[in-house]
Amino acid sequence: MKAIKIIKEGLVQSVELPRPDLRVGHVLLKIDYVGFCGSDLNTFRGLNPLVRLPIIPGHEIAGTVVEIGADVAPEIQMGMRVTVNPYSNCGRCAACKNNKPNACQFNETMGVQRDGAMAAYIAVPYEKVIPGDGLSAKELALVEPMSVGFHAVDRASVTDNDVVLVLGCGMIGIGAIIRAVRRGASVIAADVSESKLALARRLGAKFSINTAAEDLKQRLDELTNFMGADVVIEAVGRQETYLAAIDAVTFTGRVVFIGYAKEPIPFDTQFFVKKELDIMGSRNALPKDFEAVMDYLKSGTCPVDQLITAVCTPDGAHAALNAWVKDPGSVFRILVKF
Template sequence: MKAIQIIDQGIVQLIDLPLPQLERGQVLLRVHYVGFCGSDLNTFKGLNPLALMPVIPGHEIGAVIADVGADVPSNFIPGMSVTVNPYTNCGQCAACENGRPYACEFNQTLGVQRNGAMATYIAVPWEKIIGDAAISVRDFALVEPMSVGFHAVSRAAVTDSDRVLVFGCGMIGLGAIIRAVRRGATVIAVDVSDEKLRLAQKLGAQYTINSITENLEERISAITDRRGADVVIEAVGRSETYTASISAVAFTGRVVYIGYAKEKIPFDTQFFVKKELDIRGSRNATPADFKAVITYLKTGDCPIDDFITAVIPPEEAQSALEHWSKNPGDVFRILVQF
């Protein structure tokens, strides 16, 4: 079977692998679509310190059940369209014992710390399968990244009285915007791409700011009556947006970081104290977040076609990642179709 492998910085190859052997409790999936995400791009660029190398990328999955192993519940039926919860947990670390296994200290995400789903077939434990007859196999490939954004909004405890500012309108940031809008919050979207900002507005963001062409501080001040945002969600992972989040948030506000910064960042920590901020990390997503995204997609309100920049065959993975690397503002999601 075909598989895509990132073998070194800037180098992708198409390899041939034997079909996975089903073990007890596993489900064999025929992969149809897998999304390239920001972590895959960073692995390709040599900027992902968590990544196994070489690695088969991919954890944003749209697949169909091909076969089931022994001891798999009878509701998992060949032909079902599904996605996969791509995280692992040890059951014994502090996060697991505190009921937050998605943030397990020893988590191994598909396509990052272990080989992922960019192959014709994969075998996964049945407990990781998420299905719904109302979602197409293609659209299932968008569920995981949106779930990460949904989770950040839950971490921020967003309510309908909050002004929520989201830095970054990629797939994860858009997920955060959707969830905050659905909770009734007033949403401010910030990006450097007018195209992405137009999509954020289409999804319900009441205000948009292009931080290249507009004065970020002045616009936030005007929108929030000089108070700052009650909640800031950072979905970029750059030093500029990390520090701008502290400036943009209101006194006693909440800051949630999703993006992985690639370098050490100096903070003026006096504002942590002066503003008495709640500063939180947000990692991965819970089963409830996956369910919430699926519920949203079933409303029919999501302009899904606008999220998909390109659908490519595996043979074009190298050129697609090269293009994304050189033109980050032009890409929402690239789906690889097997």
């Protein structure tokens, strides 16, 4: 079968591999689409400290059940269109015991610490399979990245009384915007890309700030009467956005960090105390976040085609990643079609 491997920094190859064996409790999926995400891009660029190379990338999955192993729950049916929860959990660490398997100490995410889904077929434990419930294959490939943004909003306990600033309007930031809007919050989107900000406004952001052309703090003060945002969600992973989040949040506000910063960040910690902030990390997503995204997609209001920048074949994966590196601001999602 055909698969995609990131061999080393800057090198992606289409390779031939044997079709996976089907074990007890597993199902075989024929892959329809898999999304390239920011972690895959960073792996390609040599900037992902978590990855083990060489690796088959991909954890944003749309597939079809084509074979069912022994001891699989009866709700998993042949021909069913599905997505997959791509995270593993040990069941024994503190996070798992606290019912937060998304933050398992020993998690291995598909496409990062273990081989992912960019192959014609994959075999996965049936417990990780999520029935598609009438969603299209392209919609299912968007569920996982959106769920990460949904989870961050849940971490912040966003309500309709909140002003929420989202720093970064890529796919995960867009997910956070959608979830916050659906909870009734007043959302401000910030990014350097005007096209991404236009989409954020279409999806319900009340205001937008182009930080390439405007001073973030000055514009935020204008919009909030110098109060700042009740919640700031950082979905970029850069030093400047980490620091901006602390500056932008109101006194007694909440800050949620999703992006992985690539370098140590020197915080002026006096503001942690003076503002009495709740500062949180947000990792991956929980099953309820997947369900919430799928409920949203079923509403039919998501501009799916605008979220998918390009669709390529496995043989075109190297060129697609090269193009993304050259113009990262122009890409929401690249899907690989098998």
